[in-house]
Amino acid sequence: MPELPEVETIKLGLQKYLVGHRIESTIVLNPKSFEGSVKKIVNTKIIKIHRFGKGLIIDFDNKKSLAIHIKMTGQLIFRDEKTKKIVVDKSKVGELPGKHTRVIFHLDKKAILYFNDIRKFGWIRVINSNEVDSLPFFKNLGPEPFKDLTEEKFVLIVSASKIAIKPLIMDQKKIAGVGNIYANDALFLAKINPKRKANSLSLNECRLLYKSILEVMEKSLRFGGSSENTYVNVLGTTGEYQRHTLVYGKKGEKCINCSEEIIRIVIGGRSTFFCPKCQQ
DNA sequence: GACAATGTTACAGT
DNA sequence: CACTGTAACATTGT
Numbered sequence: 001m002p003e004l005p006e007v008e009t010i011k012l013g014l015q016k017y018l019v020g021h022r023i024e025s026t027i028v029l030n031p032k033s034f035e036g037s038v039k040k041i042v043n044t045k046i047i048k049i050h051r052f053g054k055g056l057i058i059d060f061d062n063k064k065s066l067a068i069h070i071k072m073t074g075q076l077i078f079r080d081e082k083t084k085k086i087v088v089d090k091s092k093v094g095e096l097p098g099k100h101t102r103v104i105f106h107l108d109k110k111a112i113l114y115f116n117d118i119r120k121f122g123w124i125r126v127i128n129s130n131e132v133d134s135l136p137f138f139k140n141l142g143p144e145p146f147k148d149l150t151e152e153k154f155v156l157i158v159s160a161s162k163i164a165i166k167p168l169i170m171d172q173k174k175i176a177g178v179g180n181i182y183a184n185d186a187l188f189l190a191k192i193n194p195k196r197k198a199n200s201l202s203l204n205e206c207r208l209l210y211k212s213i214l215e216v217m218e219k220s221l222r223f224g225g226s227s228e229n230t231y232v233n234v235l236g237t238t239g240e241y242q243r244h245t246l247v248y249g250k251k252g253e254k255c256i257n258c259s260e261e262i263i264r265i266v267i268g269g270r271s272t273f274f275c276p277k278c279q280q
Numbered sequence: 281g282a283c284a285a286t287g288t289t290a291c292a293g294t
Numbered sequence: 295c296a297c298t299g300t301a302a303c304a305t306t307g308t
Contacts, residue, residue, distance in 0.1 A: 002286045002287065003286060003287090006286070054286090054287075054288095069287080069288085070286095071286085071287050071288075072285070072287055072288095073285085119285090121287065121288080122287095136288095136289085137289095172287085172288075179286055179287070180285095180286060180287085181286060182286095225286095226286070227286095228285085228286065229285060229286060230285095230286085231286065270287095271284075271285085
């Protein structure tokens, strides 16, 4: 799932459904997916949810927290008596628990939180609430859209780098939250070739790209994120952004501006889609 | 069988 | 040391 809009959608869901619940037990089915002592969070109450970039933090009332990264295929699914009636997308979720369920949190009032993760890249770890900033992933996060990434900061970051603009905006240490889908679409919206060296962008191009990043992410948030692959929200239902992508995943299809064919190349090992005519 | 998939990081090389 | 590019992690689907 995993870019800022998807993780933010999960955060909103956890805030709505999970906060206030007490953990009764935690079952770790895949040791690699969970680090730390389960005992530290049993019988504690969930009080707050945070998101930093693509990472999540769940705070408990005993100064402990869970730090979570769902990477490519993680899912956090909440079930209780009420939400049980909501029909999950079977093709993306399957049985609960199922073959890819890695951790199960049993909560009070018969509620359950499942952590599913096909590829097992994701992780959950128990930490002290005050040590979030010392975790490798969270410590290194750059400023993020909608928070502390101002246009001025963005211009400085872009003009200071010689690497291609696309991998730059996907570098979480430089800018937090942008991944492959939105990097592709933002560059298309700004009419910038993804191979361009970052420091070759003009001030106007930088500003336009900044606005484009915000625009595509804002649009995705409205659609509840992108369910191109395995992403679902905490109720197990899909987002809809994948039906509205500008260029991502559209190799061979016509450009929505000029009807030229969208092409796919690889930059930094990642699929890159763009219109060779609009994004010279 | 080969290749690609929303991400991050360890490692090698400059 | 800083920066850059590539491979690896594990599994599934085409």
